[in-house]
Amino acid sequence: MALRLAAIIEALGGELQGDPECSIARLAPLQTASADALSFLSHPKYRKELAASRAACVIVSPAMREEAAQRGAFIVTPDPYLYFARLTQLWKRAHARPALEHVHPSAVIDPQAHIDPTARIGALCVVERGARIGADTVLKSRVTVSEDCTIGARCLLHPGVVIGADGFGLAPHEGTWVKIEQLGAVRIGDDVEIGANTCIDRGALEDTVIEDGVKLDNLIQIGHNVHVGKHTAMAGCVGVAGSAVIGAHCTVGGGAIVLGHLKLVDHVHISAATVVTRSILKPGQYTGMFPIDDNASWEKNAATLKQLHSLRERLKTLEKEGVPKKTP
Amino acid sequence: MALRLAAIIEALGGELQGDPECSIARLAPLQTASADALSFLSHPKYRKELAASRAACVIVSPAMREEAAQRGAFIVTPDPYLYFARLTQLWKRAHARPALEHVHPSAVIDPQAHIDPTARIGALCVVERGARIGADTVLKSRVTVSEDCTIGARCLLHPGVVIGADGFGLAPHEGTWVKIEQLGAVRIGDDVEIGANTCIDRGALEDTVIEDGVKLDNLIQIGHNVHVGKHTAMAGCVGVAGSAVIGAHCTVGGGAIVLGHLKLVDHVHISAATVVTRSILKPGQYTGMFPIDDNASWEKNAATLKQLHSLRERLKTLEKEGVPKKTP
Amino acid sequence: MALRLAAIIEALGGELQGDPECSIARLAPLQTASADALSFLSHPKYRKELAASRAACVIVSPAMREEAAQRGAFIVTPDPYLYFARLTQLWKRAHARPALEHVHPSAVIDPQAHIDPTARIGALCVVERGARIGADTVLKSRVTVSEDCTIGARCLLHPGVVIGADGFGLAPHEGTWVKIEQLGAVRIGDDVEIGANTCIDRGALEDTVIEDGVKLDNLIQIGHNVHVGKHTAMAGCVGVAGSAVIGAHCTVGGGAIVLGHLKLVDHVHISAATVVTRSILKPGQYTGMFPIDDNASWEKNAATLKQLHSLRERLKTLEKEGVPKKTP
Known part of the structure; x- marks a missing residue:
């Protein structure tokens, strides 16, 4: 055609x-x-x-x-x-083929879920009680949207996505872990795309929030009570720990990790495989990744790296105290 | 209410x-x-x-x-x-809503699986022949428990979990890979929680073992024949390679990688995004992660890092041989 | 027996x-x-x-x-x-138990999919229109093969695998993202094994290609238009960004990241958790990973690392200009 x-x-x-x-x-x-x-x-x-x-x-x-x-x-x-x-x-x-049905007959939809009549729900999806799916939103096959989670309009969720599993909330008690029931939900805005097998956890008390226009690639983990601002994009294999607040118009490179309870302002760009260990309050590009090298060179440099602090001390000593001039 | x-x-x-x-x-x-x-x-x-x-x-x-x-x-x-x-x-x-059915009608349960009458199996789960699910254990939607794998009592498995896929066992042969059939299974204790889309592979000959009270977050990969001790907790996106033995009461931060055949004793704590490349025989906190920086600073430091070993040699030379005093 | x-x-x-x-x-x-x-x-x-x-x-x-x-x-x-x-x-x-049915009755197979009569499709799989599944290939439970994707002969796809979700293609426009529809598909050769919850995205214009004999572990992300050469093996949690071309007989360690549009020649071996940021045109082993240490030592060395470039400058100065000899 x-x-x-x-x-x-x-x-x-x-x-x-x-x-x-x-x-x-x-x-x-x-x-x-x-x-x-x-x-x-x-x-x-x-x-x-x-x-x-x-x-x-x-x-x-x-x-x-x-x-x-x-x-x-x-x-x-x-x-x-x-x-x-x-x-x-x-x-x-x-080149469109005839549209999918509104809801594939193999999908499991709770009678108390609210699905816009223009939304399309693919094969073997699960939409639980109280969940809401907005206009023109498409769930491809094998997507789970858990209780009380809401998805806005014109969203696209790829196969294997899990919205609203329990956040990882545990209180330590005498060497064991006591579960903190996750009583919040997930709220996803309009025009959001979520890649295959990506997971967005429900909040502990309040909701996890994904704002309009956010684009998430595959195999991303978004922890409970995370807030992702408008039009932020994340590449595959990113992990965002609980209660992190990420601004609008940010980008996060593949495999990066954002630790919990941090704040990233708008227009922050995190390079691939970088670990964000502190809040970032100034727009810009941030990176932390060990440079790749042939294995032999890496081994030598990595071994020296474990003495780096003492090398600095030795350099300081040289600068302060001088060195004996070799006698000829 | x-x-x-x-x-x-x-x-x-x-x-x-x-x-x-x-x-x-x-x-x-x-x-x-x-x-x-x-x-x-x-x-x-x-x-x-x-x-x-x-x-x-x-x-x-x-x-x-x-x-x-x-x-x-x-x-x-x-x-x-x-x-x-x-x-x-x-x-x-x-605030409990009426309990889920014992087994959702859309779940696919092998007649030779053994499911405790108090367990609950969610929509579109698969429980294969010989699998055992213990008392009060809950499988949310879209969980697979493969042949002969056992799950203890009071466990909670979130959507997309895969228990008992084949471990990654290959023998090299003339430039190709010959599959090692994975003849073991997975044994999971009581009070274990497993996050969305997390995978635990079956063992090659013996079983992969997850002990009582272990808590795993989302998108974690546990390789074949791994052994995880009681009440150990792992955050999202962790990878544990085959035959690693992790002690009790350990914690593993998000995105960390534990290489194969290593041993971690009890009470070892691995920071986020750290790569464990050797056995750890002493309790404590262990870390290895490139510190994040603005991209320009990172670039300069990363470039220098590739010369770190030779910098050390130059420092040694200075210390030993001295330097010419600049003539004024 | x-x-x-x-x-x-x-x-x-x-x-x-x-x-x-x-x-x-x-x-x-x-x-x-x-x-x-x-x-x-x-x-x-x-x-x-x-x-x-x-x-x-x-x-x-x-x-x-x-x-x-x-x-x-x-x-x-x-x-x-x-x-x-x-x-x-x-x-x-x-010890084989009687073979699985050809297609499990719970699988959702489009009438315009082409499934070899010797292939076996497990419970709750989805095979979309135009997809092709070759002879003796096995899809375990809960696998999605999207429109027009092809899988060769004797392949094994583990639970939760997603073949042919959209690649992550976006054009920036006035602070928002415009979707690039992914018009290519995925072509997988013979004798390929794909681990649980691994994702292989469809191409933007042309196909993503996985050649014969490739072995992929669990939770791997393969971006759009990637090309993986024959008999290459990747361990769990690897991410390969779009349009990367990886040669034959390569190995990629667990948690490694390969950035987009790079080329790795045949027989390249990437260590675990390494980030490949440049093309690699010479066979060999390549590594980049921060060495693990007890947390206190790591903190001191990581702090010094952020001054590494200036340390080098100070060393240069010492070498050139000398240092004052400490007066006794």
């Missing part, structure tokens, strides 16, 4: 240089695009690939207009990557 | 100063408590919040009696946090 | 020294083997355990023949660990 360039321009705007009747059979990266594909140039550093691409048409920024013209048809738009994102959405709609 | 203070004292003990007929409508933290809430002060460092709290009543330790009296009603108990934990349990029982 | 040594030798080869009629009731490690068990010595460093073992028979390499002979019956084979792996497979087949 192909789309004409004219239809694309009509839906998404942009300035077309080329034949509007040209038929696009697929979207593809520059390097592997065939002659019936539409591609895009997101950054000038890939310009070499532009020149070599066999694509029928390429989406470019105004700065690349001349280079694109030497190759063939193109669409000019201020932000080609954004245009491409919207194009994938247009493409998906144009 | 409210609870009178008198009913709480009757169930949990403690000394009440205030009106026993006072009706409690909710449990809440000091800061957000409304005038119908019961709250608690777990640590003197939060005493400012005590003074400002609107709570109907506050649970405090004997040392805080005077300060609490200046504010209003209070309950005195030696360990307010423990009292609060038990209060959440009382609250949950008091 | 026991196996005679003669039957084992007939099936797997090897030279038996001992009574072929001896009946083996179980497989066990040397240390815990009872007198009816068959065990193996994978490495000469365990020779002490060989001497002390009560096993009926032990699998050894030719070099261990004499020591084994002093103890009792043994089987000689060039690679005892490989022999043991095959023995577990023989054992499993010999």
Whole structure:
């Protein structure tokens, strides 16, 4: 099923240089695009690939207009990557298969759950008593939404997601652990996407809150009473411990860990695999990760690292007391 | 549904100063408590919040009696946090909705599984042949317990848990991997809680063992033939590799990794995101994590770290051989 | 159900020294083997355990023949660990319970999915439209295979696996995120094993590819458009970000993170918990992990680490300019 360039321009705007009747059979990266594909140039550093691409048409920024013209048809738009994102959405709609049922018959829905009639609940999902699922929200297969948790509108929850399992609340008592029942729930805003097998725990007394527009990748753990601000995005395998408050417009790289009860202000960016051990009150990029090296070099440096404090003391001593000059 | 203070004292003990007929409508933290809430002060460092709290009543330790009296009603108990934990349990029982069925009709239970009549198996669980589920144990939705695995009494398994998938056993052979069938199972003691999407693999020849009272958070991976001692607790995203033996009363922070075939004695505490690369034979707190910094500082320090061993050599040389005194 | 040594030798080869009629009731490690068990010595460093073992028979390499002979019956084979792996497979087949149904009645299979008649689909799996499952492939319980994804022959997918959830594709736009629809799929080769709750995302435009013989442990995240080469193995909790290309015959240790758009050539070995931040173009072992220490030592060294760059500058100054000799 192909789309004409004219239809694309009509839906998404942009300035077309080329034949509007040209038929696009697929979207593809520059390097592997065939002659019936539409591609895009997101950054000038890939310009070499532009020149070599066999694509029928390429989406470019105004700065690349001349280079694109030497190759063939193109669409000019201020932000080609954004245009491409919207194009994938247009493409998906144009190729849409008949919509899923409202609620798959294999899903287990409590009669006291509230599911908007425009929401879609996939196969083998579980929606418990008091849970609310908003308009146009989609739960793919095998998602659990526990008691009293609420999901806003236009959310997308991927397979295996668990919303509202108990937070990890324990009081120590004579060498054993006494459970703190988790009496709060989870509140998720609108336009939130949650990746496969990601877990968001219910709060102890109050709710865990995920604000509008948050995007979570796969296999993320969000502890109880965490608050994630609007439009913050986290990559896979991130862990956020209980009661952390993360601002809006933050990003957290894959495998990073945020300890509990910390506060990150808006516009904080945490690099992959970094451990956040203190609150961060100033926007910016923060990192803490041991640099990779060949194993032999790492072993030597790691061994020395365990003496680093005493090396500093030795350096201080040298600076203060001097050293004997070697006699020749 | 409210609870009178008198009913709480009757169930949990403690000394009440205030009106026993006072009706409690909710449990809440000091800061957000409304005038119908019961709250608690777990640590003197939060005493400012005590003074400002609107709570109907506050649970405090004997040392805080005077300060609490200046504010209003209070309950005195030696360990307010423990009292609060038990209060959440009382609250949950008091507000209990009718119990789940014994086995949800959507669960898939092998006829040769053994499920105690007091256990409850949630929606879309799978319990395979030869598996045993003990008294009063609860499997929430979408839990898998594989062949021949046993779960003790009063356990709680959250959604997505997988007990008894194959351990990762492979023998190398001419550049390929030959599977080692995992012929052991998983044995889980009493009073164990296992968080959402956590996995505990079956043993290769013998069983993987989780002893009584162990508490595991979400998204934890426990490899084959691991042995976890009584009342050990692990936070989210921890990975424990095969055949590790972890003692009793240990704690493992979020995102930590324990390598295979290691032994940790009782009362070892591993900090978050730490990699345990050797056995630990002495109780205590152990840590290994690159400190977070602003990205520019991190980059400079990380680059230098890759020369750390040679810096040490240069320092040694200075100490031994001295340095030329700069001529003025 | 026991196996005679003669039957084992007939099936797997090897030279038996001992009574072929001896009946083996179980497989066990040397240390815990009872007198009816068959065990193996994978490495000469365990020779002490060989001497002390009560096993009926032990699998050894030719070099261990004499020591084994002093103890009792043994089987000689060039690679005892490989022999043991095959023995577990023989054992499993010999003790096989009747095969699972082809497709468990609780599984949700789209009528337009293509499932080889020899494949087996476990309880509560979801196989979506256009998905293909190859010959003799087994999906254990609660596996999702999304639209148009293909799984080769003789694969084994453990409970909770999610194949083909959307990759994490977002274009930033005025402080919000615009979704990039993921139009590719996942292609998995033959003889691939995928651990419990592991996720492999579908590609953005092209497919995510897992080649033949790859072995993935539990709770692994594979991002969109990743390519994993033949016979590469990854331990639990690994995260591979989008568009990474990992060669053949690589190993990735538990909890390691591979950042996006990187290339690892064949035969690269990444240590546990290491963060791969650059392409690796030379085979070998690579590591980056902060060494564990008692917490007090770690604190001192970590604090000094944040001054490492300035320490280096001070050392340079000393080397260049000298230091005042302390007056006596």
